[in-house]
Amino acid sequence: MDELETLTDKLIYFKKNAPRLEIVPSTMETVSEIQQAFAIANETNLNPEELAYLEEHEMFILDQQGVLLKGIEKGIAQGREQGIPGALVTS
Numbered sequence: 526m527d528e529l530e531t532l533t534d535k536l537i538y539f540k541k542n543a544p545r546l547e548i549v550p551s552t553m554e555t556v557s558e559i560q561q562a563f564a565i566a567n568e569t570n571l572n573p574e575e576l577a578y579l580e581e582h583e584m585f586i587l588d589q590q591g592v593l594l595k596g597i598e599k600g601i602a603q604g605r606e607q608g609i610p611g612a613l614v615t616s
Contacts, residue, residue, distance in 0.1 A: 535559060 553559045
């Protein structure tokens with residue numbers, strides 16, 4: 526592990542050892558590509574019920590994020606209508 530220096534080295538190591546890994550090794554935690562590959566590898570090991578639950582959970586989170594963003598936009602619009610100076614800040 527200590528000898529893995531380049532992204533290519535780390536990806537090759539990950540590919541060879543992914544079936545045996547339970548967590549992303551600490552030396553690879555900062556590599557977003559390996560984090561994504563590990564997440565995909567974990568999903569492929571799920572049974573159909575677990576995968577369906579994961580997809581439903583992800584959809585729920587996205588829906589909640591949409592609700593929050595809509596609420597923020599509505600609050601900013603109401604603030605602008607009331608002439609509140611801080612409400613003029615846009616995202």
